[in-house]
Amino acid sequence: MPVTPVPGSEKFAYRPTPAARLREIAGEHVRLHDVDAEEVAAVDPLTYEVVRHRLESITYEMGEAIKRMSGSVIVTDCNDFNFAIMDEIGDEVEIGLYNTALCAAIDMAVKWTLEHRSANPGIKPGDMFLCNDPWVGGGLHQNDTALFAPLFVGDELFAWTGAVAHQIDLGGVSPGSWSVKSTDVFWESLPTPPVKIVEGGVLRSDIEDVWLRRSRLPALVGLDLRAKIGANHMAQERLNELVDRYGARTVKAVMRRILDNTEQRVRAKLAAIPDGQWSAVAYQDSAREGDTTLYRILLTLTKRGDTLHFDFTGTDPQADGLINCTHAGVRGGMTPALLTALCGDIPWAPAGVFRCVEITSEPGSLNDCTFPAGISKGSVASAWATLNVVTECLGGMLDTHEGSRPNVTGVCLGSWDLALLAGLDQRGAPFVSMVGDAMAGGFGARTDQDGVDTGGMAGAPMGRIPDVEMTEFAYPMLYLWRREEPDSGGPGRFRGGVGGSSCFVMHRSAAPALHLVVSGGGKAIPQSSGISGGYPANTQLDMAIRGADVRAQLAAGHVATSLDEIAGQRQVMPPHLETTLGEDDVYYMAWQGGGGYGDPLHRDPALVEADLRAGKVTAGAAADVYGVVTAPGSGAVDTTATDERRRSLRSERLATARPQGSAR
Amino acid sequence: MSRVDDNVLVDGDGELSCAHCGALLAAPGEPHLHRAALRSGDVSLAGPHVRAADPPVVDEQVEFRQLLCPVCGTALLTEVVAAADTATRRTALA
Numbered sequence: 001m002p003v004t005p006v007p008g009s010e011k012f013a014y015r016p017t018p019a020a021r022l023r024e025i026a027g028e029h030v031r032l033h034d035v036d037a038e039e040v041a042a043v044d045p046l047t048y049e050v051v052r053h054r055l056e057s058i059t060y061e062m063g064e065a066i067k068r069m070s071g072s073v074i075v076t077d078c079n080d081f082n083f084a085i086m087d088e089i090g091d092e093v094e095i096g097l098y099n100t101a102l103c104a105a106i107d108m109a110v111k112w113t114l115e116h117r118s119a120n121p122g123i124k125p126g127d128m129f130l131c132n133d134p135w136v137g138g139g140l141h142q143n144d145t146a147l148f149a150p151l152f153v154g155d156e157l158f159a160w161t162g163a164v165a166h167q168i169d170l171g172g173v174s175p176g177s178w179s180v181k182s183t184d185v186f187w188e189s190l191p192t193p194p195v196k197i198v199e200g201g202v203l204r205s206d207i208e209d210v211w212l213r214r215s216r217l218p219a220l221v222g223l224d225l226r227a228k229i230g231a232n233h234m235a236q237e238r239l240n241e242l243v244d245r246y247g248a249r250t251v252k253a254v255m256r257r258i259l260d261n262t263e264q265r266v267r268a269k270l271a272a273i274p275d276g277q278w279s280a281v282a283y284q285d286s287a288r289e290g291d292t293t294l295y296r297i298l299l300t301l302t303k304r305g306d307t308l309h310f311d312f313t314g315t316d317p318q319a320d321g322l323i324n325c326t327h328a329g330v331r332g333g334m335t336p337a338l339l340t341a342l343c344g345d346i347p348w349a350p351a352g353v354f355r356c357v358e359i360t361s362e363p364g365s366l367n368d369c370t371f372p373a374g375i376s377k378g379s380v381a382s383a384w385a386t387l388n389v390v391t392e393c394l395g396g397m398l399d400t401h402e403g404s405r406p407n408v409t410g411v412c413l414g415s416w417d418l419a420l421l422a423g424l425d426q427r428g429a430p431f432v433s434m435v436g437d438a439m440a441g442g443f444g445a446r447t448d449q450d451g452v453d454t455g456g457m458a459g460a461p462m463g464r465i466p467d468v469e470m471t472e473f474a475y476p477m478l479y480l481w482r483r484e485e486p487d488s489g490g491p492g493r494f495r496g497g498v499g500g501s502s503c504f505v506m507h508r509s510a511a512p513a514l515h516l517v518v519s520g521g522g523k524a525i526p527q528s529s530g531i532s533g534g535y536p537a538n539t540q541l542d543m544a545i546r547g548a549d550v551r552a553q554l555a556a557g558h559v560a561t562s563l564d565e566i567a568g569q570r571q572v573m574p575p576h577l578e579t580t581l582g583e584d585d586v587y588y589m590a591w592q593g594g595g596g597y598g599d600p601l602h603r604d605p606a607l608v609e610a611d612l613r614a615g616k617v618t619a620g621a622a623a624d625v626y627g628v629v630t631a632p633g634s635g636a637v638d639t640t641a642t643d644e645r646r647r648s649l650r651s652e653r654l655a656t657a658r659p660q661g662s663a664r
Numbered sequence: 665m666s667r668v669d670d671n672v673l674v675d676g677d678g679e680l681s682c683a684h685c686g687a688l689l690a691a692p693g694e695p696h697l698h699r700a701a702l703r704s705g706d707v708s709l710a711g712p713h714v715r716a717a718d719p720p721v722v723d724e725q726v727e728f729r730q731l732l733c734p735v736c737g738t739a740l741l742t743e744v745v746a747a748a749d750t751a752t753r754r755t756a757l758a
Contacts (some may be wrong), residue, residue, distance in 0.1 A: 275758035650737030
């Protein structure tokens with residue numbers, strides 16, 4: 001695998017061009033709207049807040065629009081999409097609360113388009129550009145397809161709107177474009193750099209055909225394309241209304257002020273926190289089917305004054321597999337953590353936040369790979385691992401200051417548990433579906449409260465887990481159970497949120513078996529790390545039970561509610577595998593919870609008692625990890641026995657410990 | 665004294681101490697938690713929720729690792745890591 005740029009691919013390995021130079025390049029071919037600093041300062045506070053909130057609400061409307069127009073469960077029921085409103089040079093002023101990682105690089109795609117498309121074929125009113133090339137930007141892997149549109153006011157390019165959503169299949173060797181045998185990008189969906197797919201308000205059928213021709217589900221992908229077009233239309237309609245009411249110069253001044261305010265407020269927060277340096281490692285087990293290598297992403301975060309330097313030096317070289325991500329993925333790993341940790345009370349204007357941030361990453365590494373590295377899993381592999389390590393380091397930093405300590409969290413849902421099914425559905429039609437159950441991951445613990453159980457994903461504040469009923473209606477599946485899993489939350493003084501498990505069989509497919517793609521890490525090393533002595537959450541477990549007796553059980557009116565009740569041959573799934581799921585097979589997946597905070601031996605015993613009663617922890621964990629003893633029968637905490645148990649556990653710890661640096 | 669995290673305090677000279685028992689964790693100028701005790705062992709020490717993959721999925725040894733207050737045994741840092749990796753997580757306060 002070469003890690004030097006392939007001749008001809010250089011212009012797609014994008015780093016955002018500085019604003020002044022971008023204006024020079026694009027300004028030769030398109031008039032860019034701008035305002036000066038005086039106009040920005042002149043906006044009164046009331047107008048600023050009204051316009052700012054209106055911009056925010058437009059992203060919500062875009063979300064509702066795309067959900068009403070899409071036919072993909074990933075969009076309609078998981079909210080795996082997002083939107084951005086950008087200024088004339090692509091700086092992101094407002095993004096939605098959906099999958100924030102997806103908005104980490106729309107600006108890159110817009111800036112690239114300004115730089116490389118403003119001359120040929122040009123950027124005109126009514127145009128829209130489509131991009132699924134993560135080296136350019138727009139999304140984190142090829143499934144993330146961005147559609148972005150310039151908004152002209154008069155003859156000036158005033159702003160950009162953008163919609164990005166995960167597409168269920170865009171070709172490649174394996175269904176879902178999840179090529180677990182991939183050794184490079186040529187196994188995978190073709191990355192398409194920005195192409196003008198809508199010209200002057202007309203969808204170009206030649207380009208649409210080229211786009212859809214690669215997919216196993218062209219009708220569904222075509223519908224999603226129209227959904228993104230509709231969302232952009234709706235957003236631009238609303239922006240035009242705003243401009244008509246307040247004037248273009250005022251609206252632009254508000255956009256500038258949003259960026260400046262965000263920057264100022266983030267800098268103020270950073271300045272109040274003690275300077276320091278925090279480092280962590282995030283692991284990934286396996287780069288592709290059959291690979292047994294352990295991979296590392298390293299981060300050293302330095303805070304000096306009011307700036308942050310994220311240095312990923314030392315990260316492993318890119319792998320021969322599908323887990324790499326491009327530079328867009330580094331930003332995709334940073335953006336959700338920065339927004340949630342630092343901007344809970346600040347407008348989510350990524351361009352303003354990134355003014356306070358410096359990134360050092362090494363081209364040719366796992367999370368800044370060069371073409372033609374495999375990237376089809378990049379969004380939930382190296383970008384996700386980047387998010388984990390950023391979360392840890394930011395957590396360590398925030399914990400040092402009383403004002404920022406409430407924003408600390410342990411790592412949430414340390415890896416994505418993918419089960420992708422394909423075949424014929426109940427109606428005899430071809431289908432591909434990603435089982436979205438792991439959207440209900442456990443949140444990391446906070447410094448003053450437990451993590452939210454099955455709370456979701458840190459990167460997708462408005463992410464959702466699809467209904468069982470909706471999934472069973474749409475796809476040939478029948479659930480035996482879906483539930484929270486005890487002990488899956490990382491122990492701590494505050495417990496990480498528990499994750500869950502699902503168990504299902506194929507049901508009423510027109511074919512005798514389904515295609516199954518498994519891709520889930522966190523099996524060798526748990527990836528939801530704890531903080532401040534907190535324990536990591538669970539390791540992930542995926543299993544098929546072959547030749548199971550479930551059909552006979554169901555015929556007898558019994559629904560198994562545990563793996564122990566199901567007879568058959570157990571096949572524990574490795575991190576990557578492409579296989580089948582037959583009519584007599586059962587599939588089980590148990591995804592990760594959140595990391596804990598603080599020593600579990602310091603957890604209030606009353607909280608452990610409550611955990612036991614609620615099924616969040618087992619008796620074994622209560623006794624052996626939390627050191628809490630309860631009375632048989634009543635289940636009430638035995639205070640004396642608990643104190644003794646905890647003393648004993650601490651002594652055991654110290655009995656086997658040694659000074660650092662001494663031989664084992 | 666100010667708080668570094670749930671378990672560690674720092675004074676004006678940079679001395680780190682246990683927030684629960686006052687034990688010295690690092691003298692000024694020493695690496696972070698330099699005097700903490702190190703406990704390591706099988707991943708099962710992390711709890712019933714952390715299972716050694718069976719069959720193994722990576723070709724490296726994985727272990728449980730914990731830094732403890734040398735006096736009261738409070739867990740200061742808990743991780744599951746590759747056994748070959750040292751200095752996986754570091755802090756340096758200015």
